[in-house]
Amino acid sequence: MQIDVLGPVRARRGSEPVDLGTPRQRAIVAALALSGGRALGTDTLIGRVWGADAPSGALATLHGYVAALRRALEPDRAPRAEPRVLVTEGDGYALRGCEVAADAVELETAVAAARSALTVVPDHLRPAVEPARRLEAEAVVLRLEAALAGWRGEPYADLRDDADAQAERVRLTGLRTAAQELRVVALLALGRHGEVLPGLEQLTAEHPLHERWWALYAVALTRSHRQADALAALQSLRNLLADELGVDPSPAVRDLQTAILRQDPTVAGTAAPAPPPVDDLGQEPVPRREHFRESPPLPRWRLAGRRAELARLGQQLDEAEAGRPRAVLVTGEAGIGKSRLVHELALTAFERGFTVALGQCSAEGPPPLWPFRAIARSLEEQLDLFHTSVEQALLTAPPDDFATLDLLAHHACLAAAGHPLLLVVEDVQWADPASLRLLLRILEKAKDERLLVVTTWRRTASTPEVEEFAAASSRHEGVRLDLAGLPPEDAETLVTEVVGAPADADLWERTSGNPFFLIELARSAGSVSGSLTDVVLSRVRQLPEPTVRFLEAAAVVDLEFDLDLVSFMTGRDTTEGAAVLQPALHAGLVVDAGHPAPVYRFSHGVVREVVHDSIGHTERARLHRAVSTVLAERSQLRRVVQRAALVHHWQLTGGVYRREAWRGVLLAADAARREGAYAEEAAHLAAALELQWSDHEHDLRERFELLMLRVEACRWQGDWAGVSDAVDEAVRVAEQLEDTELATRAAISTMEGALWQVRPFGHVHAPIVEALQRALERLGPDQAALRARAQLALAMELYYGDDTQTIDALVAEALAVTEASPDLRLRATAYLGAFAAQSRPETLEARRRYAAEAVVLAGRIDDVRLRLAAEALATSAAAEAGDYATVRRDLPRVVELCRGRGLGTAEAILRVVQVPWLVMDGRGDEAAEPLARLEELSRELRMPNIENAVLATGLVRSFLDGEYAALAAFLSSFVDASAIPAGPVATVIALRAGHDELARALHDAVGVDLETRSFMSLMNAALALEIALGLGDRELAARVYPRVLPFAGRMCSAGTATPVGPVDAYLALGAAALGDRAAAERHAARARELVEEWGLPVLRQRWAELEERYLA
Template identity: 30%
Template sequence: MHPQGANGLIRVEVLGPVRAWNGEVELDLGAPRQRAVLAVLASRVGRPVARGELIDGLWGEQAPVSAEGSVHTYVAGLRRALEPDRTHRAPAKVLANAGSGYVLRLADGQLDLVAFEQHLRRTRLAATSDDVDTALRNVEAAVNLWRGTPLSGIPGPFSEFERTRLTEMYLTALEQRAELMLRTGRDAEVVAELSRIVHEHPLREQLRGLLMTALYRSGRQAEALEVYGETRRHLAEELGVEPGPELRGLHERILTNEAALSGTSTPRPTERVTTRRVVPAQLPHDMGGFTGREAELVQLEQFLAGDDNVVRIAAIDGSGGIGKTALAVHFAHRIAERFPDGQLYVNLRGFDPQQPPLVPGDALGQLLRGLGVDAQQVSTDPDEQAGMFRSMVAGKKMLVLLDNAASTDQVRSLLPGSASCVVLVTSRNRLGGLVARDGAHRITLGVLSEAESVSLLEHSIGAQRVAAEPAAVSALVARCGHLPLALRIVASNLADRRHLTVDDLVESLSIEQDRLDVLSAPDDESTAVRGVFSWSYHACKPEATRTFRLLGLHPGPDISTAAAAALTGRPVPVIRRVLDGLAGGHLIEEVGRDRYRLHDLVRVYAAERAEDEETEAERRAAVYRLVQWYLHTAHLADRLLMPQRRPVPLEQPVQHCLPQRLENYEQALAWLVAERMNLVAICLHAHESGDHDTAWRLASVLHGFFQLRSHWEDWAVTHRAGLASARAVNKPGAVTVLLTSLGGAYWHHCQYDEALRCYEEALRLSREIGDRQCTATALNDLGAAYADTDRAEEALEHFRQSLEIFAELGDRGCEGMAMYNMAKTHQGLGQFDTALGHLCESLDLVRQTGDRRCEAAGLTEFAAIHHVIGRLDEARAQAVHALEIFNELGDRHGAARVLRTLGAVQRDSGEPEAARQSWTRALEVFDELGAPQAEEISALLAELG
């Protein structure tokens, strides 16, 4: 059924100005860009066109932020014009939704472009069968559909490209008609027709050859020779070349009055075989100094040696600037001699900044011409082109390199059918369909290793220059993110400017915001890092581009799907699909389940886009949602990890950033481990940006985790920032809490004086503000510090005071912790019975509150005392029990401490090998944490021999 309007059949014309009719009534198609939307849809009639393709076709790289909304508006306007009587809820019949885009539904007779192509197809079929009359009738029908410059007045990259393509088809049709007219003796008509056209297209030799033939047959030899002379002058002036061999041959035949030119057979100047024997060698030049990628080259060799019963396809994907084309071309040159029938190359322009992606029909035309098929013999029907291509390469050993593909659909019709052929495809997208349906072997490129990066520089600027500044070279390749394109740009700068040192270039790259300016190639914008990233960015749909640029505001090294949902204010299922799409286009990298990362240089580009395309209010709102999500989720994790700790007061979470759901200790610890570096970055960012309430609260809720996992540096840096923020907003209660916590971080760093100053200030301030809980905590912490510095009497006095306050407050857990510290102090004095008594009391108290970490610490001290007094079996049992708890909790430092005691018990029980194993495990942890106990354990292992 043909789509109809109220007055009759819908008709659309694009072979001239874009126009449409409903029956006999011409429709108002609106503004030029709205007509441009119809033109793009008409070029793909019956097939879906994604919104992103429409945006690219209308604006290219200059698409505004409002582009997607504008497309919606234009489509709505076209629907009103094409189907004015359609109700809002009724499905569209002419211009319908199709997935993430639209489809124009017109039958064959409703679009002049379709009719034009059908007439040309029938012309070729009839000419092949020597049915000249039918061929001539169809080509004349095709030419008569032309109404001037196609898509005239339509703006945008698509219309420019399509005008060129359609004009070429029109001229080819005129040439076919002239040939057929000459075959039927209509020489005078050809002269009249072509005399005007050759002046409009003076460099088209085929048209001039036909005009020369027609003039000669009409008895106008001198004029025919004058056309040749004029042609020769034009070609020399415009292109600096001579006429081609066919036109020169025709000139000679006219000069000699060849009799065959006077007949009504097919004229000799256009007589061509369908193909000529050609062995294409179209590979671009191999990149000089190609280095690295050894593992990938091995994979490609293995792929080449695979199943030779099917077409072998290798799909090389990766982000912009990662070196996909360089690898593919280098490998293609390495294996070229294995393909004696030739090597074909097509740049599919999937992410070209200047031109739209190559449509399969045009790509097939290039491949066929590369095989020697004359341009006029190439069908305009993509299916016919694909069939001809497969036929021509069948049984031949050919290598086909399809570079810069945008999608699987762009590639699939270009695949040979013969197992003797090999195909290499490069793309910034994953081309999952090519892998799943066509059996392609995927190779995903990452950045270069440091050694490969340095090697690349050596090939470009010389090994001597690299060796002269090894530290600067290492810093340089790191600043370039080991991205091949960035490395080649800096290498070019160094090679061109001999006075420039590597250290100079490192310094110029030190400011992250300016890094992309430095990594530009002034003589070739297509190789500038920023430009390469922009091609991928503008190929994305609007929601993906918004998500991408907001990711540039995230201060941490990676991001989870849930965090990205908070950042963007979108639901998790929606943002998961968006992130998968960005990862598929290699703008971001998937580093784990629901976890993504941006390359350092891509992050800089994303931040630039956010700065340019988001308002300050939008950026602040996005970051605020993100930090609140981290704060509230970290708070929830802290409550599950250490419920006995005093909770940090929080306001209600803002909309769209509810904390991640965590249900137990294991989930809380796993989340904190995964997000540790992000949490540190968020805390520091909040402090630096003036969000002081978030900074001090986040530092406070992270204290327990950092202590548990012995992340002392993170503990110190976040608490210094949090403390400064608490002071900035005059929160004395928060200041005291953070001072005592920061003191613990300093103590673990062996910065004893700084720790004591923190404890003493916390004690003084807590007494000033009357915070009894903080006073007792500061007394306990100060007492532990005194005990460790041989000030036992002062320590015990502070413990007694803290115990009184904790008992008064009813804080059984903290009372048990103070009792534990008192027991340790008595142990240090050799008062083992007193120490054991306090430990028993401490264990009773912490078990009542469920504080398993304090319980394990108490068992460790029990084991140590029993070891000293010779009760080795009890010591072993207590140490093993403590180790089990520490391992369950994920407390590595606690586990290492109890392993030190267990090893001593095992040594003194006559089990030196067991002792060695325990101390070796302890040493691994202490070494990793940079703990001072590592030296003691090393000495113990040395004593074992």
């Protein structure tokens, strides 16, 4: 019998449908199926079937419907025979002896299996699969299609608006979406993009805000040789997100768009899938000395029962010993004897020559790969196969990095290649995702090693990730053992073995044969409740009071705890703490964790849980406070894990120690700052700010100072969006305080450390502009330095306001004050602010002076970071001026120093200069690395316009290489994708590619912005001269030529970015458009001289081509 729920509920007996009768009867079956096989009380069942308006006679009607359903479900049941499918349990009903929600279970299992199997597709947004793994991807497609075929409509449709049904519908709909997406990924990896296009087009229409559908649709279009349509699709997504949510696409989608623009072969489907990354950690370990296998400890009593399970485990051990790697998953409820059974296997394996290594997962969120740290230590001690790369990977490498997991799996297989190996990982229901992925990776890599991997799993604490692991492990010759309670005779044996006396007659009935319950109740002579909590607490309460308090403190720390830490928490030294802990050790509640340091662990996770939950709220908060206090006082907080633990425990004080909590978190933030971990510092400060809200005694000035600390952390991290958010709130707080100086300090923070515009292109942030204007009205004559900084900050904020007169006046007045100041730091930072505020073509010489002065001043105060920031601006301005001798001399040195010092903003500015310079210098093959680094920085930094800089830098690379025809295919999408006006660039590309009609259409659509004064002004105007010649627009040339003429002798660029040739080259084109051949020849000759002076061979070639095209 099978019950299906993906649509109106239905029942099938084999292939034959079962008539479930009336809508109410169908709803009853659906409600019972929704409970997952658990019994539903009649009140709950009536509520689900009839809703809140159930009639008074609903109970009698329910019984009648159940009787009818039993006849339909079991037509052959004899009169008065007990039903086997729809059974009575307690005061309710349950479904038994049938597959409940079988179609939903199959969908969930298929998705879990597909996720695991599609590890053969490394990048799901660029799907590709090795030829040898195609069959695995094809199997995924077949299984997912079969599971999706079971979807007949809205799940649990018979239950209308029931809240639980609605929640399950959401979950199942998400699974369906995941299945559809995984199917598309597999088909794309197999090269079957034509099959997915119609479906993806429909899915993007049905789910217009689902980024993954759009991304996969774009990949399918690209692989169908429809790149323009692919880019148009991503632009549609961008528009929808902006209109509906006011956000941009995710970095992954933006990266995909850039890859399509660059015709990246991994997107086009022409490249083989990338092999797993290999680093220098991949070397094999070198044995250092003779070590010996260590026997698992002998158990305190013999194993009772479990004969069939031991036989199956013995078979798996035989297979592993013969070089056929195997996996075993042992499941069951808490205390059922999983660990005891695996211990017996370990003893047997050791006797047969296996090396045994054990790892234990924790419910308390330890660091990733926690169980494998113990396994690595054990293998080192037993086999001397521990390599420093393994320790480094376990402690520091990103746990979601494939190379890390592959390295660790490689070492596990190496160990098994030389020695038969039993790996045991207990309590995988608490395993972190990285540990689960590593387990699967070991099973995937193992081929002919003598390896047996055994895991234990408490099913009552299951998670989707563990369910997925269980499903995936079954595909690797996996065997699953589901443990139930011991039968009465084995229970009797166990109790006699443990306590030396027969069990009470009712003991088995009270425990259902659970070995842990049996032992606990037997030891306590059956005087306590049969519940696990009562058993654990009864044992705890038999301990001395100081030991109970010590265990409570340890339970707040974690499953595994450091004796020193808990001793200090309870006001003892380590020797006193060890003495207090002894009774718990003797009672078996705590065991030695086996580390060189004095570290102990609760004998079972549930012991720790019960002790932890028995502590009152206030006392638990006090103990969490004690953990953080000891960490702050006894450690120097140099390790990330220490700082994270301190913050975590303060957060768990639950508002009892509000003021101490946020102040305590500041210690972690300060320690992170000392280590240069600015992202971590910013995160801790965010936690402190959140905790501070619950402190009703905090004053606004404290809030202000905390916000300003976060501003500083976000600035060093390169998180300018975080800077802006914190500044906005700090300004509001300062104005509540009616403190003009504080409000000004906050408002100018956006300027401090900013090396380019602080807002997205074209945006003026009114709240800060208005705050700065108010500050300037209120600051007194004795606050000249602060006023100057406010003027510079306002000038920067007004950058896109197109009021250059006001900006220049603000800068001039500010510099008049700062240049007369003895404060060298003030003068240096003022010059950097003035540079950013006046980033326009006509201010180039002034900006070069600002940068040069700032370099000198920073050197005088020995501020390396400030000096490098100033040097970055000086180098970029040299490129803007065409001073490529300075660029050649300084750029390689400064860019590497900025990278080494973590100056992401400065490095990004220099990468924007470096890529086109290398291309123009004839070293285009070297440009790929800095462009990739710029893309990496765009993901690390939250800087305004950084994505546009990446897009423009990639485009100018192709532009300078003369790849006009390739670029022309994507012009419309490029114009739409760029937040910075790109119409003139696109029009020129179309002209150079010979697409005059496209050029005219682009020009008619977007024109040339000649009025806005920004870093784009010169490039727009110069390109307009080529457009005027190419399209025969003499009027445009007449308007623009006089504007460009003053900039002769310079590089034409968008500020420090995207150089496209000497300004004189475009003046020559403009003069030709005006019919002045003599002037055109003069400008052309000067352009030739400049490219020779600059020593840029590629630029020389591009200009020769333009002369041939336009002036010959």
